[in-house]
Amino acid sequence: MGPLLFSLAIRPLLDRLSTYLGTDYLVLAYLDDVYVLSPAQELASAQGLTSTLEKIYSFFDSSPSSLKLNRTKCTGKTLSDIKEHGCNILGSCVGSPQSQAAFLASKIDKLANQVQNLASLPHQHALLLLRQCIQQDLQHLQRSLPDHPLINNQWTRLDRALWNEVRRLRGRVDQQQGDRQELEDAILSLPLRLGGLGVLSHLNVAPHALAASNEAADRHIDTFMNIQPSQQGSPTPAVKSQHERCQDMWETTQTNLIDTLDDTERKLLSEAASPLGRKWLNTIPFYQPLCLTDFEVSTALNYRTLACSPLTTCSWCSRPNSLGHDELCMTRRRQTVARHDSLARIIHSTLKLSIRQQNMSRTRSKAGEGMISASEDRSGAQSTTTSRCTPFSLLMRRKQPLEHKPTSPCPPTSPSSRSNT
Numbered sequence: 001m002g003p004l005l006f007s008l009a010i011r012p013l014l015d016r017l018s019t020y021l022g023t024d025y026l027v028l029a030y031l032d033d034v035y036v037l038s039p040a041q042e043l044a045s046a047q048g049l050t051s052t053l054e055k056i057y058s059f060f061d062s063s064p065s066s067l068k069l070n071r072t073k074c075t076g077k078t079l080s081d082i083k084e085h086g087c088n089i090l091g092s093c094v095g096s097p098q099s100q101a102a103f104l105a106s107k108i109d110k111l112a113n114q115v116q117n118l119a120s121l122p123h124q125h126a127l128l129l130l131r132q133c134i135q136q137d138l139q140h141l142q143r144s145l146p147d148h149p150l151i152n153n154q155w156t157r158l159d160r161a162l163w164n165e166v167r168r169l170r171g172r173v174d175q176q177q178g179d180r181q182e183l184e185d186a187i188l189s190l191p192l193r194l195g196g197l198g199v200l201s202h203l204n205v206a207p208h209a210l211a212a213s214n215e216a217a218d219r220h221i222d223t224f225m226n227i228q229p230s231q232q233g234s235p236t237p238a239v240k241s242q243h244e245r246c247q248d249m250w251e252t253t254q255t256n257l258i259d260t261l262d263d264t265e266r267k268l269l270s271e272a273a274s275p276l277g278r279k280w281l282n283t284i285p286f287y288q289p290l291c292l293t294d295f296e297v298s299t300a301l302n303y304r305t306l307a308c309s310p311l312t313t314c315s316w317c318s319r320p321n322s323l324g325h326d327e328l329c330m331t332r333r334r335q336t337v338a339r340h341d342s343l344a345r346i347i348h349s350t351l352k353l354s355i356r357q358q359n360m361s362r363t364r365s366k367a368g369e370g371m372i373s374a375s376e377d378r379s380g381a382q383s384t385t386t387s388r389c390t391p392f393s394l395l396m397r398r399k400q401p402l403e404h405k406p407t408s409p410c411p412p413t414s415p416s417s418r419s420n421t
């Protein structure tokens with residue numbers, strides 16, 4: 001709501017500025033980021049830019065508006081300067097591919113420092129931050145930077161930094177070679193629902209993001225400029241979103257991946273794609289039962305990336321420590337048995353507690369009924385008072401000898417009725 005109100009408030013001022021500068025100038029604004037495009041003859045020289053800036057300064061000096069211009073943040077750039085060194089606009093960069101690649105490299109350097117800081121966190125926290133925060137910081141640039149080898153090199157560098165951090169959390173920093181590395185990169189970059197880890201590849205997503213952005217922008221400009229579609233009479237096809245474009249790519253990747261896996265790996269990939277298999281990756285450890293140890297996170301990442309144990313030989317049976325051997329080793333106590341025993345213990349303790357609570361409530365209700373019946377024998381008034389008491393007060397009153405009340409019209413309680421209470 002705030003940005004909308006600010007846009008409405010600043011609109012009249014920008015309209016007056018546009019009228020003041022004349023039709024040769026174009027005023028563009030997004031919230032408080034305002035850009036003024038000068039005529040070509042002024043854009044070509046520094047003197048022309050100074051002239052434009054002086055006009056803008058004089059407008060704001062004479063404006064009655066409470067909005068003031070911050071001159072320290074005002075800069076002018078010639079067209080040749082923008083082509084050579086680029087210009088940062090709305091968090092992205094416009095200019096030559098070299099300047100855009102340098103802009104992206106500086107952003108990736110800052111992000112790499114954030115990734116290094118994850119080393120001081122528990123693995124579960126580090127993985128959550130990596131997947132849900134850090135990897136998304138530069139995704140908006142995929143929709144604005146062009147498809148160029150210099151920029152693609154930077155995307156590759158970013159992907160490597162993120163995937164190597166996952167390998168560190170997994171406990172194995174040694175990178176696989178050849179086909180195995182491609183397989184592992186494909187798993188890391190697949191979405192969770194397809195059995196991957198959801199650390200998407202910037203290099204692969206960038207062309208689809210740019211195409212989706214360009215198509216959406218063209219459609220918006222056509223509507224804004226009232227340009228009719230070329231094919232009259234036929235309905236305009238809907239804009240294909242970035243998600244739809246990437247979906248085809250991911251499904252193709254998954255299909256190719258499955259073709260290269262053996263039966264055990266296919267089963268593990270299928271289990272990783274199930275809702276239960278991927279739930280732990282999005283669980284926030286708000287309290288202790290939701291916390292995973294570093295060892296548990298490393299083991300889960302090893303299974304999810306189809307990586308064997310770091311030990312080549314099983315220390316229990318001396319056989320090769322292949323993928324899934326932890327579950328299949330007949331010598332060691334199988335994890336399936338451990339899970340079964342753990343569940344059996346939980347069910348047993350829950351039933352035991354439930355039965356104990358049921359017995360306690362039954363005993364209390366019996367005590368209450370006995371006391372009420374005893375009071376009813378004595379007088380109606382006392383019965384009313386007793387029925388409003390709590391079970392605790394009823395039990396306490398059982399210890400009071402009724403025969404010590406001289407005003408009571410009732411005879412002393414018989415041993416049989418006392419035993420009932």
Ligand SMILES: [Zn+2]
Pocket residue numbers: 314315316317318319325329330331332
């Ligand atoms: Zn073994």
